[in-house]
Amino acid sequence: MIKKLLFHNFLIVYRASQWIRRHFTHTGMLILAGLVVSAIFGLNIRQTLSYQIFTLLLGILLMSCISVLVFRGKFRFKRVLPEYGTVGQKLEYRILLENLSPKEFNNLTLLDELATDLPSFEHFLKARDIQDKRRNFFDRIVGYPRLVSLIRKTRGGLIQPGKLETISGKDKIQQRITLIPVRRGYLRFATTAIGKCDPFGLFRRFKKYNHQDSLLVLPRLYEFPPINLAGRRKYQHGGVNLASSVGDSEEFISLRDYRPGDPMRSIHWRSYAKKGAPVVREYQDEYFSRLGLVLDTFAGGYTEIVFEEAVSVAASIAVSSLQQDSLLDLMFINNQVYRFTAGRGLAGVNNMLEILACVESAREENINELETLLLQHMNDSSGFICILLAWDKKRQNMIERLRSAGIPLMVYVISMSADSDGFSNMTLPDHPEYFQVLQAGDIEHSLQETHGRNR
């Protein structure tokens, strides 16, 4: 009850703070802070002279607001976005701004805004923030910083307002905007606003324009060491193209007589006509290395942070593994089975990152289905790289079954804690280096540690 009340108050405070940040310049905020403090100390006008400061600052702020009441500019915008962004990496884009009126404008501010969906109470309760462990007890319990962080995550990034000194009448200018995405997936640009600042430089009045766009942000990438699984090349029926389940242009070897069971489509009709007996085409068998990148999507009781880190690890492995001459199957389950193949002229690393940018965690447990999927593709895969969100009994059994089937495995378990004691019953005793625990929020450090230990 109290939490719910606090949550609703937080939303009000958040909206108010956003309004203040948007409408007041830094100087304006300084004056506003002075106004609040002087109001507190000036309550009793017989005690201090703060009331004089209060009235003066109030008068100034009032005049600031009044002086920008009228803003008759007309503008047109065009946003020029890059193809992708990456979480945590600064990206720059441009906004082309056209002044449609003949009047010159000074002291303008350009504010490009991402759509901000405020979280529900349930979402807020479930949300965990990686920065929480660094916060003090009060902040952790009360949760306002967590809420702000959650909203920032949902929004996807923060765009600082850009200053435009002057734009002449009927002129066009372009403004470079910097954005650091904080989450993967699509960022939705909602509005572009142009603000006019008052002569004191305290308050801005905005004209908002609906200006929707979207930008795909790829998962955050870590520098991953090459993974050398002790696997071998496997026969791929139908060759590379069939590996991706598309097309039928196989490599031709020779013609031979029809044997019962040969598919109809293999019959070489011209030779059949010439010979009077069915003749079929024979193809070259394909052997090559084909790795399965298995992403566990059932976060369950575990937090979203772990899942996000798992996606980043999957993306990082995809980037590092696809540089090798092999195929990579990204496999995961979320309501249905997904298997995407990349490498050797098929889909590129970008396609795989796009998929990973949009993958979502599963709500229902799917470890058994995942196990079935892996066992199904065991024969045509050289090995599996499994990224697991936990190390519970079901996952242990799955890994044990795959291991006993003799397929090379590399298992990464993403964990919230750095403590690896809970993983003592690991099931890869013969190859301990193929089992790694990566700490969410500190993946790079975990990787460095493991790499150093293995060397």
Place this chain on the structure above:
Amino acid sequence: MNDMKTQNPGSVLLPATPPFLNGCALLIWGWQCDFILYAIGMAVLLESARFIHWRTPITDKEFNRISDLSSVIFMITVVYVFATRSYHGIFTILALLPFLLFLLILAQTWSVQGNIKPGALFISMRRLNPDEPGFNNPGIDLSFPYLMVCIISASAGKQQENLFFIFVIILVAWTLWALRPRHTGKYLWLSLLILSVAISYAGQLGLFRLQELTENTFLQWFEQYMWRSRDPSRTTTAIGSLGKLKLSDRIMVRVDTHGEKLSSPLYLREASYNNYGYGVWTNFQHTLRLIDPLPKGRYWIINDQIAGNDRISISFYMDDQKAIIPVPMGLNSISKVNAIEIEHSPYGALSMELNPGWVKYDAKFNHERIDDAPPGKEELEIPPVYQKELAGLADQLGLERQSPAQKVDTVKKFFADNFVYSLTQTERYPRGKYLSKFIFETRKGHCEYFATATTLLLRAAQIPTRYIVGYAIDEYSPLEGQYIGRARHVHSWVLAYVDNHWQMIDTTPSVWAPLEAMDRSFIEPLVDLWSWISYKLSTWDADDTDSNTSGFYYWLLVPVLLYYLWRMFIKDRVQNIRRRAKDKQMAILLAGTDSAFFQLLPALEARYVPRKPGETLTSWLTKIEKNIQGTELRELLALHYRYRFDPSGLSKDEKQRLEHKVKDQLATLH
């Protein structure tokens, strides 16, 4: 797009202050708060950085430590000030803020970086991971915030308010000019500033009025609902308040003199104060000492050096379990009260612990023998702003050459001859000049003005004095048969140490009580009656077995008896009358419902067309009379209507005629 000009994203950091702005702010703060020497030193330390280019590298961690040190100093100051001055020390802390934050701004000014990270100010931000995407950690230049701190701190000072306002305008205008956006027109900027100042001035006038209204409303409300016991370490006077001082008629104290008439007002003291400053009297030396009751119980000797010749019984409303109670001057003992604890201050205040509510106690006293703690240096202290003027006045009255007793007489005469009593103040004075205006110009005010001015003037004549607050009891209530003290009887007077004895001096003109009584409400007698009943009810189960008022409760049986008498004899009669009246009303409503005409209706309906709901008899008859030859239905209906609705009704003959004709018609129909 080739002709497009590219602009870079602008910097959004707060810049450093322009040269000498912070220095000037520090000087104004120093002037206002009497720290001018320190302020000069601090200003030189900050502003010299503009001419010396040496800087020292200070890491973020070192900034954190400097900030922590400032916080520790701040906390120690807060604890110390609150321990010594209670919550009133908040304004002292406000005045000290530029000192407390100086280390931080000094470090920033002389550092290579020239700004500090937010983590230095907010510990919670220190541990956040700066590598986290979206983590924003810009540096903060503290010079403008420090400037704002200096301006607000300066407002806690005591110099002239008009000059201070001008200085504030200059500093704020300087700040705004320095931070104004490029391309801002000078004239537009200036005119907006002038308008802002005008609004500010108008706002100040509005605030004065608002404060006046709020104070009066709050005072009334406070007295009405939230009356709290006296704080022996501090009392805020209404000196400097504008408008008319309104005090309520609520009865606060009852004094039973056991049949003796008072020839002069009886002064009941609550507390004594020795230190004055800006409308507030304080006494930080006051301590309460526990008094043990005599073995026989319910008897506390407060001062056995005083022979208690006079005895009174006081009833006082204790709002809390422990409160300061009003007692006569020259108190010898307290008795006949089941107090848990009684504490006494050498300055005369008496604290009692008992269940909240009305409490009655006996006091023995001798008001000519006041044996309070001897005076110290505080009893001769005059606030610096009044020293010169009061010394001049003492000189003018020739007090220096007079003996202490003569000095007292001269001062009494001075006030009696030159001053008038008034509850209204219309003019607003400069801060710190309220008393000067009272003494030298307006010469009218209420008891707090008189007592404060007398206290300070006698001090100027080297007579130690204390300011006393309590009740002046003068009003006799015939209803209660005892004296009563209302909220408006709260009074202040002076205790002067003359010839090694404390002597009570009241320079307030004696018209004060009648003048204040003129404002009393017209419903005061009713309120007093209610107050008396409440008082008696609340002391029903009081421990004062001595009370001779138990007979009073028999009177409470009177209403009960009256109620039963009413039930037994009058209620039934009243109810019968009411019932008859009701019956009469019903009779009017039902008049004519026994008309014989109604007997005809079923037969007519059965024979012809049934009458529709809501259909009038006339329209129904019009429909059916075509089929009826030679009937007298119309005539019967007219008679029926007359019988039903005509107030004069039908005559006996007419009624008989109606009945006969109805019978005839029925016979015809059958």
